[in-house]
Amino acid sequence: MKASLLVFLFCLFHSCTIIDLQPGKLFSTTPSVEYEILNKEDSISICFSEDVDQPSVQSISCIRRNGIKAETTFDWEDGKKLIIIPAEELYRGLEYRLEFKGIYRNISGTEREASLSLPFYIHSSEFTPLEIMDFYPADGAVLNSAGPVRISFNKAVDTPSLSNALKISPPVKISKTWSAESENTLIIEADDDWDNLTNYRISLDENLCSTDGDPLYPDWDLSFYIEDGSSSPSVIQCGSCRRDRLSDFPWISENLENLLASQAVRIRFSEAMDQEKTESSFSITPSTAGEIYWIEEDLIFCPDLSFRSSQSFRLKITKDAESNNGIRMTDSYILDFVPAVAPLTLISLECSSPGGFILNEFSSTTFYDLPVQPVSPFDLSFHFTFSAPFTTDSEKQRVQDSLSFYEVFSSGGSPRTGLYSWSSDYRMTAIFSGFTADSDSDYYYLMDLKGGTQGIFNSEGSYMDETVSQLFRTVRQ
Structure with a gap:
């Protein structure tokens, strides 16, 4: 007796891959939950816990996509498991629905009511649907009577499939061409202009496919209104x-x-x-x-x-x-x-310490001798005169921060910034300390005043095209 029971349960398990014998549960399905992802080899099925009238079950069973019933055939296993077989391959990435809705009967003639609609996906072959990436005009836009409609796709379209997929309401004779700039952009124009004061609707459905056979997803529609007198903005x-x-x-x-x-x-x-x-x-x-x-x-x-x-x-x-x-x-x-703004230049650099000088041209490779003071290290005072004004404190501070002296070719140390002052918006004075002169060697210093787009500028938009650099020397004593 125990062996017979095991054989019965084994046969029952293999006759229906998904079965639920809980009280009141008349059937189970594959898919079993919403948005389940089925493998390619999985059967889409409905498994019953009782013998049923097969024609009444088949009449209310289907697979849908976008509300449209897919073409299918049916097969039965052991009289209790209905397998629904799509006529065409189901693609990965598209949402399908298993529907089992309506009245069916069991083998004794008792009527049962089903109300099932389960969305699911297929993990099958690689699939990139044909998609609309951009379109013109915008939905609900107003066009003049000569305006074209442009639709851009993510890949090449099978042109013959347009005949069944493209619908225009109200009907109008149109010309369909592909853009010379983009081979995936469809241009639709009315042969004799669109009718004035008319609302048009253009739609494309899954009958449209790419050259590699992938259908359009999702379906698409566009409405626009024709009103002569409207024109493209400029x-x-x-x-x-x-x-x-x-x-x-x-x-x-x-x-x-x-x-x-x-x-x-x-x-x-x-x-x-x-x-x-x-x-x-x-x-x-x-x-x-x-x-x-x-x-x-x-x-x-x-x-x-x-x-x-x-x-x-x-x-x-x-x-x-x-x-x-x-x-x-x-x-x-x-x-x-190009804004009409005068460029900013350093007109002159004057050393006002005893023995000083005035420079109007500057070089980072040809040195100019600095005046040497009796005791080293010593301070030097410089006046900078610009071609354009610095009217705000922040502008003046930027000039001060952009000025530097470096010692080069020797090791006596770089001068340090002392005091800054402005006698006018065009003229800045800077005192540097730490210049050295002795009997052992010459000392060289490079002055930089930063220019370019990251350099000094004023509120009028004037800035120096490039950094101003001058090489100086203190000669040995």
Whole structure:
């Protein structure tokens, strides 16, 4: 008796791979839980705890994707396990549903009600679905009657599959071409223009596939409205304005030819713009931090720091910028400009100590003799005269921090910074201590005043193109 029971349980286990004989549990399934990932070899099945009327079970059993019933066949094992076999391979990465909904009967004719819908995935062959990466116009946008529709895909599309997958409502004769710039971008144009004051809907479904046979996922649709008189936005003016928010940034010039460092850039568009998308498409190179403001159709850019002299900038607004109607710019807007800011130069370097000198030209390789004082080490006082003013304390401090003396070719030690003073915004005095002169050797010192984009500059945007260096010597006594 015990052996017979074991044989019975063994047969029961192998007749149904997933079975639950808990009281009241009439069937179990593979998949068994929501979003289960099945292996390729797993059977999609429903296993019953009683004998059932097979036709009534099959009539309410199916596999769906995107709400569409997949073509399947059925097989039964031992009269209690229904295996649902898809006619086509199920792909990894796509969501499917096992549905078992409705009334079925057991073998005695008793009706049972099922209400099952289980999402699941397949861990099968490699699969990258055909996807839409970008499209134009935006959903719900307003176009003029000649406007094209552009749809960009992640890979090459099987063109013949468009005939069943592409639907346009209301119907209109169209031309379909592939962009010369991007072979994966489809361009759709109405043969005789779109009908004015009409709302169109374009959709693509899974009948569209790539050249390697992968279907579109997910399905896609787009609605847009045709209204003649709407046009692509464009930049109609780009000039300078005052940094005066309270006065609404009044215009100074219609172009940037004489842009000063203290001014802002004002750009006027032909249409009221989608501010977020337009700001995302705006840039100035080299990268320039600043604040953006809007006054009606005008974008105002105020840099955090003044524009620099002798620096070439490129202002760019890509064609991703959109009007409030959802229409993109036809072409990117690019403008190169150089601010009209006088360059900063060191006009003269004067040593005001006894026996001093004035230099107007500077060299890091040809030395100039420093005046030697009676006792070493000794101090020397220098006056620096600039071509442009430093009007704020922070500007003056930057100049002081950018000035240094180093001893080179010897080991007497570098001079130390003493006192700084400014007799005007153009003239700085610096006292350095620790210069050495003796009878044993000559001593050499290199003065550096840092220039370039990381060097000294003023609030007008003037800066020195390069570091000013001068080699000095104290001759042996």
